[in-house]
């Protein structure tokens with residue numbers, strides 16, 4: 001009796017153990033024979049202040065488009081890596097890189113000594129300079145003529161820097177705006193007498209808003225040449241090398257010139273000659 005009881009118990013235990021084994025064994029075997037799942041492809045998050053046509057803007061569908069997007073997309077395609085553009089207000093753009101919310105920034109960012117202290121830049125991918133926008137009837141002929149006027153700039157841009165230097169940083173005649181289009185709207189409504197911003201953006205705005213009756217005033221002697229770079233977090237050499245390699249590749253194979261011509265109508269050298 002005792003033997004039977006014991007035997008019964010052992011048998012039951014064996015069945016239970018076998019069941020447990022079976023359940024565990026099946027998925028383990030499947031995992032061993034199936035190929036390991038591919039690691040999810042890294043998608044680099046690229047921040048841009050998409051209120052800066054023709055470099056970066058949002059179309060009617062809300063897609064982020066422009067010269068900068070075409071350039072970086074070509075770079076990524078060459079380098080075989082994936083990117084995603086995320087609209088990021090200029091005000092917080094450098095902080096978003098610092099915090100790691102963005103892997104890189106492409107936003108017509110001028111490479112400056114000061115910015116180089118806190119982020120790393122790619123090789124330059126575009127030449128720019130400041131340009132003055134005024135009403136067609138304005139007598140402004142050079143930058144120094146703005147000294148006693150109300151001047152609109154986008155906060156924290158190189159335009160802000162140069163105007164703050166001429167008028168004085170705390171001068172209330174320096175009117176700072178969240179975006180360059182907002183500054184230009186204020187010029188239209190008469191709240192400011194002039195706007196100083198990157199030449200490409202000013203030229204594009206004036207050409208596309210003829211009803212505003214603006215004109216541009218260049219002043220080569222007052223404005224230093226600027227160059228745009230793609231920014232990565234300080235020390236992110238892995239991504240920076242990919243970007244720089246891609247930039248060199250698209251310059252060498254003509255795709256940079258193609259994108260340039262799409263937006264500015266001619267190859268960079270020809271455009272520079274014409275200017």
Ligand code: ARG
Nearest residue numbers: 049052107108109110157158
């Ligand atoms: N190039 C200027 C700067 O770096 C202005 C750039 C503004 N870019 C933009 N997407 N809002 O200060």
